[in-house]
Structure formats: C-alpha cells, structure tokens
Amino acid sequence: MLQSQLFTKTIREIPKDEESKSAQLLIRAGFIDKLSAGVYTFLPLGFRVFSNIEKIISEEIEKIGGQRLLMPTLIPKSYWQKTNRWKIFKELFKVKGKNGQEYGLGPTHEEVVVPLVQKYVSSYKDLPCYVYQIQTKFRDEIRVKSGLLRAREFEMKDLYSFHQDEKDLERYYERVKKAYFKILERVKLKEKTYLTLASGGTFSKFSHEFQTLTPAGEDTIYICQKCNLAINKEIKKQFPRCPRCKEENFRKEKAIEVANIFKLGTKYTKPFDFKFVNGKGEKQWVVMGCYGIGLSRLMGALVEVHHDNKGIIWPKEVAPFDIHLVKIKNQKSKIKEKIERVTSEIYNTLQKRGFDVLYDDRENKSPGEKLVDADLIGIPKRIIVSERTLKKNCVEVKERREKKSKLVKIANLLKTKSNKNI
C-alpha cells in the first residue's frame, strides 16, 4: 500500500472528546473514527487490525470444532419474550417496523441460536454441536466509556455449545478456556490477562472472565499473591481466602474483561423446550455453554497495553502491515533517482515475498513528519531508505518496540524470505 494513497492520515492534536489513551491513539493514527458516543467507524488501518484479530480467533475456534455462521441482528420480540429478556434485558435496543412489529437488536444470540440448533438436533447422535459467529452487537449502555472499551455498537465473537450432559459441557468448557489463552497469546495479551472467577447463574455458581490488566479498565479484580488465581470484585466477599491455596493476601487491580465463558446449562434450552432423545429413547434437556470475545474491545485493550509516548506498538500478528517502508529523499541529492529506484525495488520485492508493506512514498513530507507518523501508526518493523543508508548500500531497519536500529545490506534484504530474518 502506498501511503500517499492511504485513506486516511494522521492527526496532530489529541481529540478533546476522548480521554482514554487507546481511543486517542487509534483516532490520531487513523484507525477509527467516532460517529457518536460508543459508535465508531473502523477505517482501513483499523479494519486491517480487526481482520487480523478475526482471523486468529476464528482459526483457534475452528480448531476446537466451532463452525462459523452468521445470525441476524434484527430479532423479533416474540423470541425475547420466550426467555423474558424483552423485559429484563435493560440494554436491549428496541426498534419498530412500519407495521408495528417490534424487534430487539441482538446484544447476544441465545434467542436465535437455540431455536436454530433445535431444528437440526433431535438425537444424542447430533450432539455435541458447536457454532459461532463474529458479528456486530448492540447494547443500549446507560453510559459508554473509553472509546472501544465500552461501546453501544461493537464487534463480538460468540460461540455456543450444545451437549447431552453437564460432563460433556465441562470437557468442552475447558477446551474453550485453552483456546482462549491461545488466542490471547497470539495477540500478545496473555501476559497481562488473568482468568477470573465471576458471578455465575442458576446453573453454575461461577463463570470465568478473561481480564486484561489496564488502568483504563472498568472492572476491579483481586489476584492471589501466592497462586495468581483472580477473582472479580463483585464476588470477592465470598472469598476471604484464596479458594485454591488458602492465601489471605490479594492484590487489587483494574482490568478490562476481554472475554468470558459461561455454563448456561438449561437456562435457554428450557424456555424453547429444546430436548433430545438419549440412547434409551428418553427425552432430555440439551445442556448449553456460551463463550464470548469482544473483538473491538480487545483491539482497544491491545492499544492500552501496547503503546508508548510516541504511539501504538502493534504485536506482529495483529499489525495492519508487516513492514513500514519509509523513503527519505533530498530533492537536491545527486542520487535521488537511485533512492527512488531502490526503494521501489525493495517495495516490490518484499510484496512478492508475501509481506504486507506500507510504503511511505509521500513527496511533500519532511523526514521528521514521516518518522513521527511511523511511530504513531506503530507497524512493528520500519525500514528506511535514504541517501545516508545508500552510501553504505544499506537500509536502516528498526523494530517499533526497540530503541536501536541496525543497518542491513540491501542485497541481503532482497533475499529475505521471512519476517524474522530482516
């Protein structure tokens, strides 16, 4: 991608209507744009990051058997009435059609997925069943907060599992837990994320949340000083001592919930009368679990964790581009044609090798501005071609997260096969 062609450009000033660091940086660097409180556009850069996160999540979910589908957002009132959530789900956005039909805009999809799966599952032979989707969700939050961290319209991966019994649900629940840690590892949030005990429902006493430590987080968690088990504030009163190791001392931290897993049991299968026939020919309630990851929130959390005072520092797997190639050209230079030619050659070759390259080909920008922009946008690897580097037949290579750069022979660079070797 030529940066001269990129929609959009960076903004110098800090937006006055955003206080969270992640929202400020994402807006200034041109990843997102605010339409209204808690409602954002994902711009080309932001959408690239979003797509990368989406890819990682769907890969890991498919590894544990999840099959992707896409459910509607417009969900008729009658479905919500079955579970009584038309009344009790306060954040449900309600809309009315021309003929007076009422709908709830999906904040979560039990009311759709249960009757859906019910149509295809009648025997124990059809179970277990795992389906998921990645979709825009709506919640009429009383108060939105911190840019992408708490929005009214947001992107979520929701996985639903259906089982014969609690044991099978239990087994799958543990597999999802592992898959989630794998995802967090790949997006580089694992170190900062704790699996916490959170309040459950009628079926199970507790659910689990994946809480990423950040001062911008809206939740408070207590971490056992001895074994690192974490507990959400709202249920901490039940645990004077750590339930695992009996330690009394906990560390209090602010965190943001990036994912959760929940054993729903028969909470939603009962209202829809969703039963299957077991091996003995008897009817039994289907047992269910649900597992969510907030993609847009995760993107915000990533920036909260991975940034410095100059800008964002994207982890490799989610970065909008692999390489930021920056041309620094002096109009008076005797070798300006050479700079032009060499940079283009590097750009073309790296692309042919499969790298995603953002090439800062802008002619009218000073070197300073280009470097400041590169730091703000935060692509993990930066390659500079200038008169200075060409004198040594080199380019300058720098990792965004490192302070020092190194010179690399152009001939070697052009032979590079993998990102690691540059």
Added chain:
RNA sequence: CGGGGCAUAGUGUAACCUGGUUAACAUACUCGCUUUGGGAGCGAGCGAUUCCCGGUUCAAAUCCGGGUGCCCCGACCA
C-alpha cells in the same frame, strides 16, 4: 440513572466573568519560493449560522430560560 465538566473554521484553543459589529491564534488545507534523518521556513490565500430554540437589550459568542450532544466519576453490566 445521580453528580461534575465541556460545546467557538477540518482539528486544538482564545475572547465569555465585565455585552459594543473585521470572532483571534495555532495547526490542517491551497498557491509560490526555499528546505529534507525526528511533526521545516517565509510570503499569500481559503475556511465559522460561535451546538439548537427562545428571551433580555439599541446591541449577544458573551447575560437569562429551555433543549441537545460529548467527556469524566458513581450506580448498572444477561
């Protein structure tokens, strides 16, 4: 939903308390010349129903009333 704050060119701010007719500055943008390794310089230019509605006044960005929007704190969060 309770409390606090804010709203003025695309963006960030000033002027508002103490009302006075070219609404200022920076930046972004356009043109010209110069410049080119950490947000370059000079010159010229474009760009504002001062959030909306109403009131007071000879006169409102400024004072008063009522809305709306945005941010923050708290409560809430299947």
